[in-house]
Amino acid sequence: MNVGFSSSTGKNSSSHCILGWSFSTDGVPATPLDLSSLPSPPVLPDQTSYLKTKLATLKTGAISAIATLLLVILIIAIVLYIRRKSKLAEALEAWELECPHRFRYKDLYKATNGFKDKGIIGHGGFGCVYKGVMPSSRESVAIKKISSGSNQGTKEFVAEISSLGRLRHRNIVNLLGWSKRGRDLLLVYDYMPNRSLDAWLFDTGETRRVLDWERWIGVLRGIAAGLVYLHEEWEQVVVHRDVKVSNVLLDGEMNARLGDFGLAKLYEHGKGMCTTRVVGTLGYIAPELPRTGKATTSTDVYAFGGMLLVVACGRRPIEPSEAVGNLVLLDWVRECWMRGRIIEAADPALRGGDCEKAEVEMVLRLGLMCSQSAPKARPTMRQVVHYLDGDEVLPDVVLVLDDKDSVDLVCRSNLSSSLFGFASVGSIATGR
Numbered sequence: 001m002n003v004g005f006s007s008s009t010g011k012n013s014s015s016h017c018i019l020g021w022s023f024s025t026d027g028v029p030a031t032p033l034d035l036s037s038l039p040s041p042p043v044l045p046d047q048t049s050y051l052k053t054k055l056a057t058l059k060t061g062a063i064s065a066i067a068t069l070l071l072v073i074l075i076i077a078i079v080l081y082i083r084r085k086s087k088l089a090e091a092l093e094a095w096e097l098e099c100p101h102r103f104r105y106k107d108l109y110k111a112t113n114g115f116k117d118k119g120i121i122g123h124g125g126f127g128c129v130y131k132g133v134m135p136s137s138r139e140s141v142a143i144k145k146i147s148s149g150s151n152q153g154t155k156e157f158v159a160e161i162s163s164l165g166r167l168r169h170r171n172i173v174n175l176l177g178w179s180k181r182g183r184d185l186l187l188v189y190d191y192m193p194n195r196s197l198d199a200w201l202f203d204t205g206e207t208r209r210v211l212d213w214e215r216w217i218g219v220l221r222g223i224a225a226g227l228v229y230l231h232e233e234w235e236q237v238v239v240h241r242d243v244k245v246s247n248v249l250l251d252g253e254m255n256a257r258l259g260d261f262g263l264a265k266l267y268e269h270g271k272g273m274c275t276t277r278v279v280g281t282l283g284y285i286a287p288e289l290p291r292t293g294k295a296t297t298s299t300d301v302y303a304f305g306g307m308l309l310v311v312a313c314g315r316r317p318i319e320p321s322e323a324v325g326n327l328v329l330l331d332w333v334r335e336c337w338m339r340g341r342i343i344e345a346a347d348p349a350l351r352g353g354d355c356e357k358a359e360v361e362m363v364l365r366l367g368l369m370c371s372q373s374a375p376k377a378r379p380t381m382r383q384v385v386h387y388l389d390g391d392e393v394l395p396d397v398v399l400v401l402d403d404k405d406s407v408d409l410v411c412r413s414n415l416s417s418s419l420f421g422f423a424s425v426g427s428i429a430t431g432r
Helices: 047-088 094-098 105-111 154-164 197-202 213-233 297-313 329-338 354-370 381-389 425-431
Strands: 120-124 127-133 140-147 175-181 184-190 237-239 248-250 256-258 265-267 318-321 325-328 397-401 407-411
Touching: 105 127, 105 140, 105 175, 105 184, 154 175, 197 248, 197 297, 213 237, 213 248, 213 256, 213 297, 213 354, 213 381, 237 297, 297 329, 297 354, 297 381, 325 329, 329 354, 354 381
Parallel strands: none
Antiparallel strands: 120 127, 127 140, 140 184, 175 184, 237 265, 248 256, 318 325, 397 407
């Protein structure tokens, strides 16, 4: 037998108090309770007040927790803001404030969404090219980010870029401006939606060679006109130093524009350029450049001649060949010319009607003429434009060199094309 107390509550809370009790066993009556000696019932708190107090305590704790959380968030936000500001901060030198066409680095950072990899639209030997949308104007631009290993020459580089920013021609990609942060230099160009000429020539997709010959010859004429502007018509002589198919871009209307002036050099008309380091792309570098270190308008002509051959033949300047190892395009076209079959060097896709075939052959011959080893034997870009436009007839030319490296050009219009040749230095001494 168990003896004890039990109580229960319903939906509401309640308190049950035992003020006294009497119990006995073995048949002996329990001692009567003296109610007068029982303690008074305890005074219980008012339930409503208790709940209010408890709720107030909970509210205070919640407010304190929220305030602490907001404070932590605020501190984190301040730290991130300071880090972002330091990341986009620019330590400007005095000369930078005086150079025109300068963009704020943070604007270019926002335009490219932080220079993320998914925004890269091209690669070069000196950096990556990103597509960007300027936050203020919402215009699309191309931003080339060049990582320099040294600050040496940065001031001179930016001075030249600022001058190049004034170039304006329908066949030149406008250099809109520049920016610098640390050792990174950024060049801002017009955005060309139809990619580079290299992509149209060598991409394996459906776009390869979809242009007709009229469009191809129009591209060549446009770039030639742009080079005439750089060499002769602007206030200074501009030597591009990196003329090649990958630096020829097509705008929204498929007009050709010469771009990437990151290597360009300027000098006054009538004066020569100082010796500088040799830069460029293998297959487009004039043979005298490694020896003299001086880039001239003639070295640009040589590179343009290489580009003529690349477009007409559909081959890169130097490419692997199972038969001969590395095929040098210039040597191959020259060999076809000396055999009297220069048209065999052309891309089969361009061998159309008689008129088209004649123009393709003219471009191949002009490419050889521009790619002659002696700088004085090459035509000027203005002469090249006349040949491409049909204003002048491309002559048959025999290149003659003596031991003093002087040059004579013997034009023989009555010679057949099979007599046109490029003599070596060793054989020319006796042939003169």
